[in-house]
Amino acid sequence: MTSPSSKALDPAASLPVEASATAAHPPSHKPDPTLASNASQRSLTVASSPQLAGQMKELENLKIKLKQALRQFPDFPSPGILFEDILPIFADPSLHESLIRALELHVSQSQEKPDVVVGLEARGFLFGPSLALRLGAGFVPVRKQGKLPGPCETAGYQKEYGEDFFQMQSDGVKPGQKVLIVDDIIATGGSAAAAGSLVKKLGGSLLGYVFIMELDFLHGRDKLNAPVYTLLSSQEKL
Ligand SMILES: O=P(O)(O)OC[C@H]1O[C@H](OP(=O)(O)OP(=O)(O)O)[C@H](O)[C@@H]1O
Numbered sequence: 083m084t085s086p087s088s089k090a091l092d093p094a095a096s097l098p099v100e101a102s103a104t105a106a107h108p109p110s111h112k113p114d115p116t117l118a119s120n121a122s123q124r125s126l127t128v129a130s131s132p133q134l135a136g137q138m139k140e141l142e143n144l145k146i147k148l149k150q151a152l153r154q155f156p157d158f159p160s161p162g163i164l165f166e167d168i169l170p171i172f173a174d175p176s177l178h179e180s181l182i183r184a185l186e187l188h189v190s191q192s193q194e195k196p197d198v199v200v201g202l203e204a205r206g207f208l209f210g211p212s213l214a215l216r217l218g219a220g221f222v223p224v225r226k227q228g229k230l231p232g233p234c235e236t237a238g239y240q241k242e243y244g245e246d247f248f249q250m251q252s253d254g255v256k257p258g259q260k261v262l263i264v265d266d267i268i269a270t271g272g273s274a275a276a277a278g279s280l281v282k283k284l285g286g287s288l289l290g291y292v293f294i295m296e297l298d299f300l301h302g303r304d305k306l307n308a309p310v311y312t313l314l315s316s317q318e319k320l
């Protein structure tokens with residue numbers, strides 16, 4: 083029989099989904115800080131016009147819809163990690179559209195418009211290009227080492243479950259371009275900080291970071307030297 087820990091190390095063994103995922107993302111015990119009806123992000127989103135108030139309401143409803151689609155997998159990809167699975171959002175066109183609209187609303191309300199959206203391999207590639215298109219910005223990838231042709235800049239980093247190297251093509255961002263970095267999740271912040279350092283090495287002006295979700299008990303945002311926005315509230319430490 084497969085032991086729980088060896089099962090957790092084998093991605094194929096986590097199927098079927100119903101057997102190992104929690105049925106849905108469990109409700110948090112704390113008020114959701116990403117909703118404007120709760121306090122912490124309210125300063126960013128105080129409505130100053132009926133149009134803005136309507137957009138804030140729309141954003142709030144989209145967040146509630148998206149949160150319900152998330153799933154968690156305990157002990158993946160290694161024992162002790164509670165893995166947040168965002169893929170159901172992309173399996174449903176209505177949720178997918180809701181995600182892009184929510185991010186578009188956020189960026190248009192509270193950030194300067196970027197020239198370039200930089201997405202991190204691999205899950206930042208799922209929505210970075212669509213968001214860039216909506217914003218009228220370019221899309222540039224940060225990839226794991228050895229995947230990009232031509233001259234590249236490289237940065238090593240540690241993440242919640244391992245270590246790796248990121249690369250960007252040396253001409254990916256032009257000096258002075260305004261850059262927004264996007265990824266699905268910020269955990270320890272190691273991946274995002276490495277991406278930020280690459281953008282700065284290329285001379286980009288980093289406007290900030292946008293994530294779908296943050297594991298806030300890991301305090302990853304403390305590693306980042308630019309504004310951080312998280313669409314959905316995070317898991318709590320088990
Ligand atoms: O904040 P951190 O501790 O750095 O962790 C967050 C990173 O970890 C995951 O990527 P992963 O490297 O697992 O790659 P994938 O997207 O290719 O699955 C996630 O998509 C983030 O990029």
Ligand SMILES: Nc1ncnc2[nH]cnc12
Binds near residue numbers: 163167242267
């Ligand atoms: N707990 C987690 N779930 C999903 N992706 C992650 N990347 C780093 N930590 C993660």
